[in-house]
Amino acid sequence: MSDLDEFKATYFDECSELLLELEEQFAAIQDGDRDGDRLNAVFRAIHSIKGGGGAFGFDALVRFAHSFETLLDYVRDGKVELSEDVVVLCIRAIDIVADFVEAARQEQPLAPDYGAEEKAQFDALCRGEALAGAGAPDADDGLMDEFDLDFTPVMVNLEADQYEHPTTGASEQTVWTIRFAPFATLYERANDPLLLLRELALLGTMTVTAELAPIPALAEFEPFGVYCAWIIELASETVTEDAIREVFEFVDGDCAITIERSAAVASTLEPDEFPSFALLAEEAQAERTFIASGEPDEIIAEPALVAPVASKDVTGPSAVAPAESGGGRAVGMQSIRVDLDKVDRVVNMVGELVITQSMLTQQMDDAIRDRYQELVRGIEVLAQTTRGLQDAVMAIRAQPVKSVFSRMPRLVRELATRTGKKIRLETVGENTEIDKTVIEQLSDPLTHMVRNSADHGIEDVAARIASGKPETGTIRLSAEQAGGNIIIVVEDDGQGINRERVLQLARDRGVVGPDQQLTDEQIDNLIFAPGFSTVSEVSDISGRGVGMDVVLSNIKKIGGSVHVRSRAGRGTRMTLRLPLTLAVLDVMLVKVAGAPYVIPLSSIVETIQNSRADFGHMPSGGKVLQVRGDYVQVVDLAQRFAMVPAETEDNRFVVLCEAEGDSKIALVVDDIIGQQQVVIKSLEENFERIEGIAGGTILGDGNVALIVDVQSLQPGNAHRNAA
Amino acid sequence: MEAFGIRDDYADGAAGSSQNTLQLIAFSIDEQIYGVEITTVREIRAWNGATPLPNTREYVRGVINLRGTIVPIFDLRARFGDGQTNPTKNHVVVVMSVGEKWIGILVDAVSDILTVSRDDIHAVPEGNSNDTELLNGIVTHDSRMVGLIDLQAVVSGAKTDA
Numbered sequence: 001m002s003d004l005d006e007f008k009a010t011y012f013d014e015c016s017e018l019l020l021e022l023e024e025q026f027a028a029i030q031d032g033d034r035d036g037d038r039l040n041a042v043f044r045a046i047h048s049i050k051g052g053g054g055a056f057g058f059d060a061l062v063r064f065a066h067s068f069e070t071l072l073d074y075v076r077d078g079k080v081e082l083s084e085d086v087v088v089l090c091i092r093a094i095d096i097v098a099d100f101v102e103a104a105r106q107e108q109p110l111a112p113d114y115g116a117e118e119k120a121q122f123d124a125l126c127r128g129e130a131l132a133g134a135g136a137p138d139a140d141d142g143l144m145d146e147f148d149l150d151f152t153p154v155m156v157n158l159e160a161d162q163y164e165h166p167t168t169g170a171s172e173q174t175v176w177t178i179r180f181a182p183f184a185t186l187y188e189r190a191n192d193p194l195l196l197l198r199e200l201a202l203l204g205t206m207t208v209t210a211e212l213a214p215i216p217a218l219a220e221f222e223p224f225g226v227y228c229a230w231i232i233e234l235a236s237e238t239v240t241e242d243a244i245r246e247v248f249e250f251v252d253g254d255c256a257i258t259i260e261r262s263a264a265v266a267s268t269l270e271p272d273e274f275p276s277f278a279l280l281a282e283e284a285q286a287e288r289t290f291i292a293s294g295e296p297d298e299i300i301a302e303p304a305l306v307a308p309v310a311s312k313d314v315t316g317p318s319a320v321a322p323a324e325s326g327g328g329r330a331v332g333m334q335s336i337r338v339d340l341d342k343v344d345r346v347v348n349m350v351g352e353l354v355i356t357q358s359m360l361t362q363q364m365d366d367a368i369r370d371r372y373q374e375l376v377r378g379i380e381v382l383a384q385t386t387r388g389l390q391d392a393v394m395a396i397r398a399q400p401v402k403s404v405f406s407r408m409p410r411l412v413r414e415l416a417t418r419t420g421k422k423i424r425l426e427t428v429g430e431n432t433e434i435d436k437t438v439i440e441q442l443s444d445p446l447t448h449m450v451r452n453s454a455d456h457g458i459e460d461v462a463a464r465i466a467s468g469k470p471e472t473g474t475i476r477l478s479a480e481q482a483g484g485n486i487i488i489v490v491e492d493d494g495q496g497i498n499r500e501r502v503l504q505l506a507r508d509r510g511v512v513g514p515d516q517q518l519t520d521e522q523i524d525n526l527i528f529a530p531g532f533s534t535v536s537e538v539s540d541i542s543g544r545g546v547g548m549d550v551v552l553s554n555i556k557k558i559g560g561s562v563h564v565r566s567r568a569g570r571g572t573r574m575t576l577r578l579p580l581t582l583a584v585l586d587v588m589l590v591k592v593a594g595a596p597y598v599i600p601l602s603s604i605v606e607t608i609q610n611s612r613a614d615f616g617h618m619p620s621g622g623k624v625l626q627v628r629g630d631y632v633q634v635v636d637l638a639q640r641f642a643m644v645p646a647e648t649e650d651n652r653f654v655v656l657c658e659a660e661g662d663s664k665i666a667l668v669v670d671d672i673i674g675q676q677q678v679v680i681k682s683l684e685e686n687f688e689r690i691e692g693i694a695g696g697t698i699l700g701d702g703n704v705a706l707i708v709d710v711q712s713l714q715p716g717n718a719h720r721n722a723a
Numbered sequence: 724m725e726a727f728g729i730r731d732d733y734a735d736g737a738a739g740s741s742q743n744t745l746q747l748i749a750f751s752i753d754e755q756i757y758g759v760e761i762t763t764v765r766e767i768r769a770w771n772g773a774t775p776l777p778n779t780r781e782y783v784r785g786v787i788n789l790r791g792t793i794v795p796i797f798d799l800r801a802r803f804g805d806g807q808t809n810p811t812k813n814h815v816v817v818v819m820s821v822g823e824k825w826i827g828i829l830v831d832a833v834s835d836i837l838t839v840s841r842d843d844i845h846a847v848p849e850g851n852s853n854d855t856e857l858l859n860g861i862v863t864h865d866s867r868m869v870g871l872i873d874l875q876a877v878v879s880g881a882k883t884d885a
Contacts, residue, residue, distance in 0.1 A: 352791045595775050641777030683786065686824045687795040690776055696786060696793045704774040704786045704793055 011052040013337065015101045018045040020406060022094045027409035030087050039076045042090075046072060049097060051190040053104070061100035062188065064115045068093050070223075071122040080125050089125075091410060093118050126223065173204070173235045175262040176244060181211075181229035186254035197232070199247045204236025233262070340436065343396055350386075350393045351679035351698075357386045358700035398433040401479045401488070404443050405430045408450050408477060415454040422471050423458050425450075428478035434486050438578055441558045442488070445551040449490045449574050450475060452527075452548060457494030457572050467569060469493065485602055488576040497566040499523045524564045524572075528552040556711065559600070559694075585697070587678050589705065590655065590669040593643030596705035597669070598678060598697060603657045603710045605664065607672060611650040625654060625666040632656065635713050636668040640692065646670050657710045665713060676700075680707065745844075747837045747862075749869060750817060750830040752800050757830075757870045758837060758862070763819040767833055770814040781807055784829055789818060796827040802877055804853065821874045828877065837864050844871070 022045050025038045050065035072090075074080040096115040103110045178200075182193055200206060211229040215221075234244070241259055248257050360379055369376050405427050416423040434442070458464075458473030465471060476491040503523050506512040511529050518526075528548050555562050560578040579585070579602060587598035588607075614626040615634065623634035634654070638645040645652065647670040655667045678697035683690060683706075694709035747758030748767075766789070773785030773796045782801035786793045796816060800808045808814065808829055816827040844860040859871040 348791060355791075593775075643775070643777065681791075681793045683793055683795075686793060686826060687783075687786070691778055693777065696774075698788045698791065698793075702788050703772070704788050706774065706776070706786075 008056060010337065011056065012101065012105050014052065015049055018049055019094060019098050019101065020403065021045050022097075023091075023410055024402075024406040026087065026091050026094065027406065029082065030084075030091070030409070030413070034082060036076070039072065039082075043069065043072050043076060046097070047190070049101065053101075054189040056104070058100070058104040060110065060112075060114070061097070061104055062190070064093075064100055064119055065097055066188065066190075067119045067122040067126075068097065071125055074126050079128075086125065089118065089121055091413070093122070123223065173237050174239070176232075176234045176236075176239065176241070177260045177262050178232040178234060178244060179229060179258045180232060180248070180255060181257075182226060182251070182255040184224060184226045186251050187224075187226065189251075189254060191251050191254065193230070196247060196251065197230070200232060200234060200244070203239045203243060203247070204234050206235070207233040209233075229256075340397075343393075347393050347397065348679070350390050354386055354390055354679075355698055355700060355702065357383055359702060362700060394435070395433075397436045399436050399439050400431045400433050401439065401442070401486070402430040404439055404446055405477055405479070407443065408446070411447060411450055412454055412475060415451065419455065419460070421454070421458050421460050421473060423454055423473050423475060426474060426476045428476065429480050432479040432481055432486060434578065438486070438558055441554060442576075442578070445554045445562075445576070446477075446488070446490070448548060448551045449576075450477065453490055453492040453494065453572065453574075457492035457496075459495050463495070486576075486578045488578065489573060490576075491571060491573045493571040496568045496570055496572055497524050497527065497564070499566075499568070502526050521565070524566045527564065528562060559602075585678055585680055585707070586675065587697075587707070588655070588675050589673040589699070590653070591646070591671040591673060592637045592641060592669050594646045594670075595643070596673070596699060596703060597637065597708050598705050599655055599657065599667065599708045599710065600694075601675060605656040605658050608654045608656065610652040610654055610668065613654045613666075625656070627656060627664075627666075630664065632664045632666045634666045634668060637708070638668070638670065640713065663714070665710065667708070667710075667713065678705070678707075743841050745839050745841055745862075747839060747869065747871070748817065748833060749835045749837050749864075750815065750833045752803070752805075752831050755870065756834060756864075756867060757799070757872050759817070759819060759872050759874060761836060763821070763874065764817060765820055765825060766818040768816050768818065768827075769812055770810045770816055770829065771812075784808075784810075787816070787827060789825065789827075792825065794818060794825050794827050796829055797877055798829045799872075799877070800829075800831075803857065819874065821878050824878070826874070826878055828872075828874075837862075837869065839864060839869075 022042055025042045025045075028035075029038055029042075046065055046069045050062050050069060053061040053065060068090075071080065071086075075082050075086065080086065093115075096118055099110060099114070180193070180196070182191075186193070197206075197208060209231040211231060212227075214229075215227040216225075241261070244259055245257075248255065357379075361383060364376060364379065408427070409425050412423050412425040415421075453475050458475070459467070459469075461471050464473060474493050476489070478489045478491075480487050499520060503512065503518065503526070506523075506526050506529065507514055511526065512518060528551065552562055555576060555578070558578065560576060563575040563577070564572065565575075566572040579600075585598075586601040588601055588604055590597050590599060608625075608627075616624045616626055616631065618624060623636075624631045625634050626632075636645075651671075653669050653672050655669055655672070657665050657667060676699075678699070680694075681696045681698065681704075683693065683696050690706075692709055692712055694707040694712075696704050696706050699705050746761040748761050748764050749756050749758045751757070771787070773787045775785040776783055776795075782798045784796040784798045784801075784807075786795050788794075798808050800806065808831070810829060813832070815830055815833050817830060817833065818825060818827045820826075839862045843862050845862070847855045847858045847861060849855065857873055857876050859873045862869050862871065
């Protein structure tokens with residue numbers, strides 16, 4: 001991979017994150033949070049996408065992002081009201097930006113006019129027009145009267161923070177006169193003159209004059225026109241022409257630069273009194289040119305460069321820099337981008353370290369303890385550090401579920417728009433952390449579930465009113481940690497599952513036999529059966545009979561389970577139970593025929609000594625366990641795995657496990673050793689999948705133990721081998 | 724990657740240690756000597772037990788932990804259809820890579836490293852399909868027959884004839 005490809009890959013990674021952030025911020029904005037920081041965050045995100053896009057020459061993306069950015073800037077400055085319509089437009093724009101990014105990634109250009117409509121709307125909004133046409137835009141006349149024509153230049157601090165000026169005393173200085181006239185392309189590539197000037201200011205004492213004369217009358221003003229140039233007088237003892245040229249190296253070709261050397265003067269600059277903004281503004285308005293000089297702060301007048309004239313403050317992309325160097329960045333956490341593979345390698349190695357450490361600990365006997373006290377102490381410290389390390393490493397992989405939840409608000413909005421329903425989404429516990437691999441697997445199922453709730457659960461407005469419910473339906477998305485599991489609940493206050501219809505359909509399709517009697521809960525869970533769809537009219541959102549069965553299979557794949565409860569007319573609740581991590585598992589270590597096996601703790605309900613268990617015999621020769629009035633199929637693991645039990649029946653144990661849904665299964669094992677955490681290893685990596693086994697793990701003594709796959713030992717499967 | 728590199732590489736000899744020679748790790752099962760190309764061998768270790776796998780072929784003795792990776796152990800004697808080995812501490816596991824996977828084979832003893840010429844490799848006489856399936860060829864070393872094991876066949880058989 002070439003360097004450029006790598007940069008590109010990084011850029012696209014960043015874009016995905018930024019788009020997600022945009023999504024999140026706009027979701028909050030739409031919920032009424034008009035905090036300025038949100039707009040700043042949105043602005044930064046779009047700006048970063050644009051900036052990177054410019055560097056790689058994704059012109060279509062840059063053009064669209066630029067318009068979007070301009071609009072956002074207007075919004076931020078309060079010149080365009082952030083109305084509901086504008087928010088909706090912005091959210092659509094995020095989609096379009098995402099499409100552009102995707103197109104750039106795939107190197108498949110979109111239609112040339114893609115997003116043109118939205119772009120036109122941005123531009124219209126920026127011109128102060130109402131959204132989506134108060135008639136045809138009549139931009140040239142009339143409109144102008146509505147604007148406040150005051151032009152107020154704003155001072156910009158040219159120097160970087162903490163910068164200490166190099167020149168203090170009077171000494172021989174060279175004065176350079178630089179004329180810097182940017183072309184439109186400079187702005188299109190997301191460069192900012194302010195940054196260049198700031199960099200220049202580091203070279204010496206600087207006085208900047210803006211050439212404002214070329215700015216045309218308002219009526220002729222081109223929104224994207226470039227009218228401003230700067231004359232910079234830079235006084236320094238040391239600076240060379242090359243050093244100045246270097247500052248402008250990145251915008252070479254996008255601007256006109258002339259550099260002249262003026263006479264050497266003795267620096268006698270006295271620190272001027274800092275002029276007040278109001279005074280400066282007045283001055284500027286009066287003269288339309290504006291010079292300010294002084295130490296330690298230089299000031300520059302920056303007129304509206306890119307944006308139209310109706311501005312009170314600095315507008316255009318040039319305003320980005322102060323926002324960024326201000327509070328914005330410090331707020332975000334510092335982070336680095338690391339390949340997940342690398343993290344996994346660390347996780348694996350730490351797993352090995354834990355095992356080695358426990359092996360060392362096991363080697364210590366009393367003789368060693370007496371003789372080598374220092375060694376023993378060292379090993380104890382090692383044990384602590386290792387555990388700490390393991391926790392720390394797992395925390396690296398953990399991420400808040402927010403990254404998945406934040407995709408849902410837009411989904412719900414879109415669904416609401418398309419179905420004409422009113423739906424509100426509530427999210428709770430979005431900071432709950434889960435392993436990254438689980439999060440990745442979560443996105444699709446959750447999307448289907450939310451979709452299902454919006455489409456099938458929530459009724460339309462009329463139906464809701466008729467049944468005395470509030471017009472707006474609520475979907476509640478919550479996440480919480482419960483022991484080694486994460487529980488994610490998707491709840492709605494809709495009509496609930498129509499059991500009669502579900503059952504009828506299930507019978508029609510042969511999912512359920514004609515005589516089979518099902519409990520309400522069993523009927524509810526039928527919606528996860530493959531090829532099942534209850535809505536007679538297939539909508540384009542859900543109801544194609546794919547979806548809910550995908551949910552189930554995806555969730556099962558990562559060792560989770562799905563549950564549905566519904567109350568007619570009151571709503572539906574779907575509960576997802578997921579393991580916290582896929583890499584580390586809390587298990588119970590057992591022995592079967594002398595070999596070690598582990599059973600995931602999350603699926604164990606209780607353990608009973610065989611001699612105390614209440615068994616019943618079935619005609620087939622199989623056994624059932626009676627536990628609190630329930631009869632549970634018994635699976636003897638030794639028999640099931642075709643091995644000979646090492647213990648007499650009475651000394652063996654029953655491990656009652658919860659399999660899918662509420663179904664239980666009782667596993668008979670020879671012995672119970674204890675509980676521990678294990679790192680899951682694949683058997684398939686070097687071998688193949690084995691029925692009834694979910695994987696392997698390495699125990700403290702270095703031996704391999706097999707992980708029992710409770711799901712696949714389900715009673716239905718078990719019958720074959722039992723007896 | 725062809726496990727043994729012989730079927731394909733007879734002519735060009737690129738896989739050998741030098742131009743036209745082949746280095747083998749030789750090991751024995753009962754009196755018979757077999758060999759595998761030395762480049763596929765990753766490690767030789769004494770038998771130290773293995774965790775048995777349920778519901779699998781009799782020649783899959785189980786899995787071991789090889790520095791954090793789970794590696795299956797194939798009992799070569801059982802694979803040849805001569806019944807399971809009754810392993811002791813003196814038995815040896817030869818760990819090697821077959822394609823992407825690492826496997827171990829349980830043998831009685833490792834005897835030697837042999838250098839043979841590719842030209843001396845004989846085809847396996849037609850007759851018993853088991854022989855032709857599991858052996859790539861036969862070479863003579865010190866007037867003794869050395870069977871060249873087709874590792875791919877040893878492993879892939881585990882998938883098909885369940």
